[in-house]
Amino acid sequence: MSKQLRILFFLVLMLSALPGRSQDNIFQVTAGTIHFKSDAPLELIEASSNDLKGLINFTSGSFAFSVSVNSFQGFNSSLQREHFNENYMESEKFPKATFTGKIIETVDLATEGDVTIRAKGKLNIHGIEQERIIRSTINVKGNKLTIKSTFTVLLQEHNITIPKVVQQKIAEEIYVTIDATAEKK
């Protein structure tokens, strides 16, 4: 288990193990989908996972999200999925993709409706951390939040190398969509 993962685990534990501090507005993802799309000239690849986990503490502005890499389903063939896990993502070695950090904007949970926030933190994919600012829309409805986010991942930035021949089939830039609901703990 990598260092980052341990920190994440610790963070998640910390966040969930603080029931006493009821003034903390901690939300936990109850249902989350993460979807990606590689739109290469010769092939469109899509896959998604329902394994998205996450915690947001609106009082401190911190958050942590995680998804296990081998939970992605879809692809155009099972062979492709195997390649995804074994050759590109090396999911044995780097089982989780994570995003932890802080929210730049302050969210007023008392007001219902949509709010756009920027989540800033470390995106860890394939064991490589990148500092990212990811824009998300949060819909507040009582104690329930709907979080929607779209961002891109450059494979090169996460040290995922694609042989030249395959470049026409796998895009350099992957589009990621997140759709999650979270409830107050």
Next chain:
Amino acid sequence: MNWFIFRLTLLASYLLILFESFAQSPHFREHTLPAEFRNTIILKIQQDKNGFMWLATNNGLIRFDGISYKQFVQDSLHRTPITALFENKHGLWIGYEDGKLGLLKDERFVKTSLRGQLPSAEINAIAEDEKGQLWFSSYGEGLFMIADDSIYRFDERHGLNDVFAYSIATDAKGQIWAGTDNGIAICSFDNGEVKITQLTVADGLPDNIVTTLSNGKQGMIVGMESRGVCIIDPRTKHIEHITPQWTFGSVKTIAEWTDDLWVGTALKGIIEVGLNNQPLTEITIDQSGKLSRTHQLMIDNERNLWVVSGTRTLKSTNRTFTFYRFPSLGEANGVQAVLASKNGELWFSTRSQLYMLPVENGDVPTPVKQFANLNIISLFEDESSRLWIGTFDNGLYCYEPKTGRITRYTEQNGIVNNNILSIAGKGSTIWIATLGGVSKIETGSGFRVENFTTESGLGSNFIYKVFIDRQDRVWFGTDGRGVTLLNDGVFKNFSLQDGLKSNIVYCITEDIRGQIWISTSNTGIYRFTGKGFQSFSPHSGLRDLNIASLVADPKNNLLVVSRQSIDVLNPKTGNIFYHSQEMGIGEIDPNINNHTQDDAGNIWLGTQFGLIRYNVSNTFQEWPVTRINKMLVYLSDNVTDTTANLAHDQNHISFDYIGFWYHDPQEVSYRIKLEGYDREWTDSRNRFVTYPSLPPGEYTFKVESSATSYFKGAPTISYQFQIHPPFYSTPWFYTVCVTITGIALFVFIKRRERNLKLREKMEKEKINFQFQTLKSQVNPHFLFNSFNTLIAVIEQDQETAVEYVEKLSDFYRNILQYREQDVISLEKELALIDDYYFLQLKRYRNNFTLTVNIPDAYKHAQIPPLTLQLLIENAVKHNIISKEKPLHVDVVVQKDFIAVRNNLQRKMEYERSTGVGLSNIISRFRLLTTREVEISETDSHFTVMVPILM
């Protein structure tokens, strides 16, 4: 159906816009790290005060001078990427990714002795406040500051907005601004206390993530994560958001260029942001249109802009030319005529269509549908903003863009010809140059045409160019008949006899001083002298004598446009700057006189590949910045700048020099001269020169650099040094030598003089002595006495008599023989006195005894001849010799002397004394030795001691 067409048109225009957004671009020159830096990527760039570019990489520092790369690696931090660079008086500060801080001074890494904790996270920016205190931001750990070698750290506890700091900059007042995740922190440090003022969204900042800060002319330029750029007045803190419509994502870096900002973004390339509310323009940096991440944009001292994009390649560009390509126009991209209108629109024609580039979106040309399928070759805008459009075969059109009204004039309306090559005008008068003469059109009230042909005095009816100068003279460039000038209603022709080498005249222009310039087919440029034309050649020549356009710009340069180049000629100095392939100018192959000038003075050229704008506001540096980097002795650079005094054997001198010209580094040539050694300047393309074995002397090394191979007026950089002569050829050494020689000579002469005098004296003494001796020996007494003795002996003993005579004869012979000599051996002297004693013995019998007791060891000692003989003779002469009083003379050695001693029994009356005998002996010995002859007399004895000369 109509709906479908509408949607199709919408889609098409959308696609067009997408496509066209890549249209405008300057030419980027690429500088790729050489092969030895294979795994190196450039992260930051900084130009130092000397002109060198310092590249921060993942693999140490690299110094770049336009041509060569030199790596500087701090041993302990070999593989740590460098993330920040800053130069101040201490040197070049280097911030590393792991929070370390380095300092490079004079090409060496300096050890800094800082107290306190450096960050462990990346140093992303360094700046200096008004007190010279160094500040740096660290990502996630707040701000750091160094004062008096102590490191201070500031975070939220000190009032810092957020510990995630991206950027740091110094404002005009010397305060430190830091951009964080939660707005701007304005910091100062006084009397050991930090003061932080926050500037956040609450104060009107458009975005609280501030990614870049840089101090600009109008205030602090602030780049943000999602809202583009704003400018903050550091005094009033007034915030002006200059990009309200920002859609290009996070700002990474900003460079303030002439009157615009170039904004590098994280994902959307470079955006040009005008400071005067101009539209945002995307700059095409990579023709492939690939995503480009910009790490840093920097403007250098020459006003070139550098792009660092985290790769092995640096890109640089300058403002000389901007290229407008219109791929959507396809094959018909070639521009035949171009016109910048007074209200900022740009009109241009291809072979079959007129286009307009509107003011608002300068990148999308709109076809002017009224002028489709028309071969337009000339464009002109008159004072009433009407467009005059000249065609091939189809006459002249007058177009009023506001009303859309078009009037067409052809030969039927009275113009001289339907092929209109050039249009000029002033006030309400329009001139057109055609393939059949010229027409003067008065447009003020109605339309009045006056035609001129060869019959009116025009050189030829085939006219390429009509030009009206500021004195309202009208000039015509003809095909085959030179230049025709219309002045006060009179035509005058200038051709071969007036200085032209070709009669085919394409271009006519007037510079800001009112000088008329023309160019002809294949014979270059001419200047109008008032009477005729004079050929004008730049110092380094024209690259192409076939000039398509010759245009004077507002800075008094002439733009010389030909098939493959756009050269800038300074007619005052004769310097010409060539611009071709290396500046992005390809086979542009423009039509003749295919140019226009906009309100700002920029010159637009129509080419085979769209338009090229020559930016007049670009400050044109005339000379490279020359610098002598190093003087080396025996190729070692241990000699610092201050030691220009060299010993005689430090005479293998090299100079390392450079002319910084990032604009076009390969074009730089040098000329050098070592004053005191070289008589003439030497032209060179090398940046290094060696002078082996220079003789001692004073030298001045001079170097000039030029980008045009022409040096007149070039600034000279010089370095003075001297090689001292060796000690044996210094003046003082000469003086000492001469003095010593002089003294030696003087002493020698003096001594010789003395010796000569001595010798002379001795000679005199000797002669005197010889004379005295001779005189004494031929003294009649001695002779008579000897003869009397002889008579007595003959009677008694004949045998003895013979012996006596023999001895006497021996005695005289010896006297004669020795008298010439200075000294003789003691042995010979003893033999002489032996003879003498024999002779005297016969006379005085036993009354006279001579005892000689000289050990054999002294036999070879020297003695002036007849010394002892004389002393014995003196004794014989001055003393009574009788039976009662016999005389005893002893000759013995006493210490170093020979003593001649006799018992004293003076005669009452002296035998007549020569008087000089003894004193002569004394003075002769004085010449030979320092020891004196000693004479002592007691009651009983008289002793003379003469020194033994060994």
